Amino acid sequence: MGETGVFGEYARYYDLLYKDKDYGAEADYIHRLIKRWRPGAASILELGSGTGKHACLLADRGYAVHGIERSCEMLAGAEQRAQERQRADPMWRSPTYSQGDIRTARLARTFDVAISLFHVISYQVKNEDVLAAFKTARAHLDEGGLFLFDVWYGPAVLTDRPAVRIKRMADDRIEVTRITEPAMHPNESVVDVNFHVFVRDNATGEVTETRETHCMRYFFRTEISLLAQASGFSFAHGEEWLTAAPLGCQTWGASFALQAQEQPARS
Numbered sequence: 001m002g003e004t005g006v007f008g009e010y011a012r013y014y015d016l017l018y019k020d021k022d023y024g025a026e027a028d029y030i031h032r033l034i035k036r037w038r039p040g041a042a043s044i045l046e047l048g049s050g051t052g053k054h055a056c057l058l059a060d061r062g063y064a065v066h067g068i069e070r071s072c073e074m075l076a077g078a079e080q081r082a083q084e085r086q087r088a089d090p091m092w093r094s095p096t097y098s099q100g101d102i103r104t105a106r107l108a109r110t111f112d113v114a115i116s117l118f119h120v121i122s123y124q125v126k127n128e129d130v131l132a133a134f135k136t137a138r139a140h141l142d143e144g145g146l147f148l149f150d151v152w153y154g155p156a157v158l159t160d161r162p163a164v165r166i167k168r169m170a171d172d173r174i175e176v177t178r179i180t181e182p183a184m185h186p187n188e189s190v191v192d193v194n195f196h197v198f199v200r201d202n203a204t205g206e207v208t209e210t211r212e213t214h215c216m217r218y219f220f221r222t223e224i225s226l227l228a229q230a231s232g233f234s235f236a237h238g239e240e241w242l243t244a245a246p247l248g249c250q251t252w253g254a255s256f257a258l259q260a261q262e263q264p265a266r267s
Contacts, residue, residue, distance in 0.1 A: 013169075013174065013176045013197070013199060014050070014051060014074070014077075015051055015053075015077070016169050016170075016171055016174065016176055017167065017169055017176060017178060019169060019171075020169075023053045023054060023057055024057060025242065026054065026057075026117070026242065027054060027057035027058050027060075027061060028061075029241075029242050029255075030054070030058065030115060030117070030148060031058070031061050033146075033148055033255070033257060034113055034146065034148070037146050037148075037236055037237070037257050037259070038112055038113055038144075038145070038146035040112075041063070041112035041113045041146065042062075042063060042064060042112055043063065043064045043065075043066075043111040043112045043113070044058055044063045044064070044065045044066070044111060044112070044113045044114070044115055045065075045066055045067075045068070045107075045111040045113070045114045045115070045137075045140050046058075046065060046066070046067040046068065046095075046114075046115050046116070046117070047068055047102040047105075047114060047115070047116040047120060047133065047136060047137060048068070048069060048070075048102055048116055048117070048118075048120030048123075049067025049068060049069045049074075049075075049078055049095075049097060050069065050071075050074050050078065050118065051074050051077035051078050051081065052067060052077065052078025052079070052081045052082060052095060052097070053081070054115075054117055054118075055067045055078065055082075055095035055097075056081060056082060056085060056095060058095075059092070059093055059094065059095050060092075063113075064093060065095040065096075066095065066096045066097070066098070066107070066111070067095055067096070067097045067098075068097070068098055068099075068100045068102055068105045068107075069097060069098075069099060069100075070099065070100065070101050070102070072099065075097055075099055078095075078097055079097055082094040082095055082097075102116070102120070102124075102133050102136055103124070103129055103132035103133050103136060104132065104136070105136055106136070106139060106140075107140060109140070110140050110141060110142050110145070111140050111141060111145065112141075112142075112145060112146070113141075113145065113146045113147075113148065114137040114140055114141055114145070114146070114147045114148070115147075115148045115149065116133070116137070116147075116148075116149040116150075117148075117149065117150060118150070119150060119151060119152060119216065119253075120133075120149070121133060121149045121150075121151050121219075122151045122152045122216045122217050122218065122219070123214070123215070123216065123217075124217065125188070125190050125215045125216070125217040130217075130227055131227060131230060131231055134147070134227055134228070134230075134231035134232075134233065134258075135231045135232070137231075137233075137258075138231050138232040138233060138260055141260040142260065143260055143261065143262045143263075144259060144260060145259070145260040146236075146257060146258070146259060146260075147233060147257070147258040147259075147260070148255065148256070148257055148258075149255070149256060150241045150253055150254065150255045150256075151217075151218065151219045151224075151253075151254055151256070152191075152216055152217070152218040152219065152252065152253070152254075153218060153219065153220075153247060153251045153252060153253065153254035154189060154218040154219055154220040154223075155220070155247075155248065155249045155251070156248075156249055156250055156251045156252040157191065157218040157252065158186070158218075159249040159250070160249075160250065160252070161182075161184065162182035162184070162191050162193070163182070164179070164180065164181050164182070165179075165180045166178070166179050166180075167180070170202075172202065173201070173202055173203070174199055174200060174201060174202060175199070175200040175202060176197065176198070176199050176200075177197070177198040177200075178195055178196070178197045178198075179195070179196040179197075180193060180194070180195055181194045181196070182194065188217075189217055189218050189219070190215055190216065190217050190218075191215075191216045191218065192213050192214075192215055192216075193213065193214040193215070193216055194211070194212075194213050195210075195211065195212045195213070195214065196209075196210075196211055197209070197210045197211070197212065219254070221238050221247060221254075224238065224256050224258075228258045232260060232261055232263060233258035233259060233260055233261060234258065234259050234261050235256075235258060236256075236257040236258055236259045237256070237257040238254060238255070238256045238257075239254070239255060240253065240254060240255070241253035241254060241255045242255075
C-alpha cells in the first residue's frame with residue numbers, strides 16, 4: 001500500500017482492524033468485473049497487495065496472481081499467509097509477490113488484468129504519482145488488458161464530508177482503539193486522515209500509543225477519464241464499489257474499469 005514508514009506500525013494491527021471487511025464478497029465482485037470486461041483472463045497483477053487477502057481469494061477463484069507491495073511488514077504478512085495456505089493444500093497455486101513501488105515497478109512479463117484495491121490509488125495524492133501508477137498498470141498489460149481499481153469518489157466526499165470516528169477491535173492478543181480525525185484540503189482534493197491508535201496487550205495490560213496520518217486523494221469521473229487517456233487506457237466503466245449502483249453524491253467508494261489501448265509505434 002502506501003509509504004513503508006507509515007505502514008510499519010499500521011501493519012501490526014491492520015488485519016485486526018479490518019477483520020469485519022468482507023474480502024470474500026470483494027473478490028467475487030472483482031471476479032464478476034473481470035468476467036464482464038476481460039472474459040477468459042487468467043493472470044492478475046495486484047498493485048499494492050497489502051497482507052495478501054485479496055490475492056489469496058482471487059487465487060482460489062483460479063487466477064495466477066502476482067502482488068507488488070512496498071511495505072516490508074505487509075509483504076511479510078502476505079508471504080506468511082500464502083505459505084500457510086500452501087502447507088494446508090500443496091496443490092493450491094499460491095500468489096507470488098515482489099517488493100516494489102507501484103509508481104516505478106517493472107516486471108519482465110504482462111498480465112491479463114491489473115488491479116489496485118482498497119483505495120491504493122487514493123494514496124497517490126499528486127498528479128505525477130497517479131499517472132506513474134497508471135503507467136505501471138499499462139506497462140504490464142497487452143492491448144485490451146483490464147485495469148480495475150477503487151477510489152474515494154469526489155462528489156460524495158464533498159457532499160457527506162469525512163467525520164471523526166472511533167473503531168475498536170480485539171482478538172486474543174490485543175485490543176485496538178482507533179480514533180480517526182480528518183482534515184480536508186479541497187484545493188488539492190486531499191483528506192488528511194489522522195489516526196490516533198491505542199493498542200492494549202491483553203496479557204500484560206500494557207498500552208502503546210501511535211499517531212499516523214494517511215493522505216487520501218478523492219477523484220472525479222472526468223478526472224479518471226483524462227488520467228486514463230494520458231496513460232494509454234480508454235475509460236470503460238465506473239460504478240459504486242460492490243453494489244454496482246450508478247455513481248452519485250452518496251458514492252463514497254467508486255470502482256473504475258479501464259482498458260489498455262494500442263501503444264503508438266516508436267519512431
